[in-house]
């Protein structure tokens with residue numbers, strides 16, 4: 001295997017050639033915000049929060065899918081990036097309904113954490129006030145589409161890990177929505193195995209267990225790398 | 235089949251043609267077709283039969299003649315007479331004037347700049363040959379380029395010719411075709427594919443449709459040559475389902491080419507085998523983006539994915555894939571036939587050959603034109619286009635559709651080439667060209683395109699999904715006279731952010747119409763703001779001029 005040497009934020013580093021910028025950064029405790037990325041699922045580069053600058057290029061690249069290159073100098077936290085990241089979070093807040101105080105995930109939510117960490121203390125963008133449905137037809141789980149950030153983590157875990165492919169995305173643009181089967185109520189789904197993996201990977205309070213009250217929905221993010229390791233060593 | 239067999243094929247067609255003193259060409263492309271031109275064709279045929287002229291005169295359905303707004307069009311060869319706005323009732327009048335002076339009431343002048351300022355490569359057969367006849371294409375030198383390439387040139391030589399020709403992609407971005415071909419040729423893979431991008435989703439664009447409808451074999455020949463050069467054995471033409479006529483003609487062309495052995499196994503008795511199939515798009519603009527298109531051909535949801543890896547390395551089902559626009563591929567047979575030098579002598583330093591534009595909006599001659607690169611916008615709009623109708627003044631010309639921008643009067647003498655259009659804040663794009671006169675509001679124009687991008691966004695990435703909607707809402711507010719300076723500021727911030735952070739070209743270029751209209755027509759925005767202060771604006775203008 002060949003190795004590459006490069007810099008992230010002025011730190012000299014080396015890594016295997018097919019490592020991504022994000023992998024290396026995480027190994028060295030360099031913070032790059034992510035939302036759609038989840039260790040153990042195929043990366044899709046959709047949320048754009050992990051965009052970083054490469055010195056000498058005006059184009060921003062997503063750290064989660066970009067492999068390191070010899071001599072590359074990565075900047076992870078320029079003012080420009082900070083501003084764009086705050087705008088991404090503001091866009092999500094304007095798109096959905098994220099009233100943390102009444103949410104099952106309050107205190108355990110990736111979106112809430114990112115907003116705090118990235119310094120989003122107010123929202124400049126007008127709220128779109130979309131009225132999206134809640135599907136509580138499943139006997140154990142429910143989805144509140146108003147809290148969905150369309151990261152497709154549920155879609156990928158269901159397809160790639162559980163192999164059920166119950167979830168998918170319907171429609172496009174601002175009308176995009178995750179659906180179960182061919183947009184049947186979740187409770188009527190023939191493919192759902194009720195394994196609950198989607199609940200665990202969902203970064204917000206969009207997917208939750210019915211038994212949870214406000215701020216009680218703690219998700220087990222660690223189960224996925226663990227499951228992968230167990231499957232691989234078997 | 236060998237070239238020796240190909241030549242008699244062409245000759246028999248040419249001989250047959252010589253038996254006729256006259257040929258009447260009726261346009262049967264989409265625009266005229268929808269005005270019932272098949273019935274016109276039948277009426278003229280019936281009239282000729284009735285007059286007992288069927289031995290000396292034949293009627294032929296042909297592809298687009300370009301001047302669609304005047305259609306349905308009928309041409310009489312070799313008299314060189316062109317008739318416009320024909321109905322089946324005119325059949326007798328047209329047939330009666332054959333060999334005599336043309337019917338003045340119906341004829342359309344042909345010695346105008348609209349015709350003589352154009353330069354045709356990809357449309358050279360459009361309006362001349364019958365798109366349903368492979369013989370017609372062969373008689374026009376069709377498939378000779380493929381024959382020669384397969385028998386006389388190594389794949390490397392083909393690529394070198396493409397490189398030297400200077401042909402750049404006509405699908406929007408203008409990436410050098412030869413370079414792309416050589417990357418795919420070098421990529422390692424058990425299989426390789428060639429895809430012709432005929433999705434053409436820009437509003438108002440119909441360049442690729444016309445080529446596919448008028449001269450489908452040209453696309454097939456271009457694809458086969460490309461496949462030979464890069465080492466592919468299977469090709470797909472991705473056409474939007476809204477183009478039924480193009481699909482029908484392409485299917486027919488594929489069937490004919492297979493029958494004669496120009497597609498299939500051991501083409502022209504060489505080891506080269508290549509098949510082509512058609513895949514239909516469901517009419518989403520974003521499916522024209524290459525990675526989304528590939529996902530769609532694979533049967534998935536047409537969402538773009540991050541690049542790299544580029545399709546050249548990791549394309550259809552993970553195999554190296556060459557994806558070119560339909561017009562790009564349509565140039566290939568001509569380049570192979572006439573040589574790279576011939577092609578690169580046309581156009582400018584950085585932009586070679588010709589470009590097809592769909593000229594529309596507030597201009598007299600609406601239609602499809604093919605012009606040499608380097609021609610000025612003024613020549614296109616005022617000479618070929620005939621200027622602005624109703625005595626109105628020109629205001630701006632929009633190129634590149636929802637990914638492009640508006641160019642004002644003062645830059646009309648700029649040559650049409652990739653770099654200069656980009657410098658002006660627009661792009662060459664795929665060939666949409668919309669002319670606007672003094673009555674159009676530039677804020678409305680920007681809003682129109684943003685509405686398009688918003689409704690065509692695939693929704694995968696946040697900046698485009700939410701950003702286009704937010705920008706659209708702001709433009710809507712401003713255009714209704716309800717916006718403030720703060721709204722305008724926010725709009726500009728969003729433009730910058732969406733451009734820089736979106737995943738694919740749709741989001742990255744969606745702000746362009748706003749940015750370019752703000753650049754040249756900022757005052758139109760300012761005048762609509764509720765807190766607009768003319769004095770402050772003048773002062774700001776002066777300072778900005780000083781700082782510039």
Ligand SMILES: Cc1cc2nc3c(=O)[nH]c(=O)nc-3n(C[C@H](O)[C@H](O)[C@H](O)COP(=O)(O)O)c2cc1C
Nearest residue numbers: 403404405431434435522523524558559562739740
């Ligand atoms: C949103 C979007 C839509 C596109 N639509 C088309 C299209 O309709 N036709 C096309 O040829 N290229 C389209 N493209 C460009 C393709 O991604 C690709 O660059 C092109 O097909 C390559 O061919 P070329 O190099 O011959 O131009 C589109 C790109 C984007 C970002």
Ligand code: SF4
Nearest residue numbers: 148149151152154202
């Ligand atoms: S439901 Fe949760 S995991 Fe699924 S797309 Fe929405 S936010 Fe992501």
Ligand code: SF4
Nearest residue numbers: 692693695698738741
């Ligand atoms: S930029 Fe728009 S169209 Fe492209 S991937 Fe993002 S949401 Fe989809």
Ligand code: FES
Nearest residue numbers: 037045047048064
């Ligand atoms: S984490 Fe990289 S784009 Fe979402």
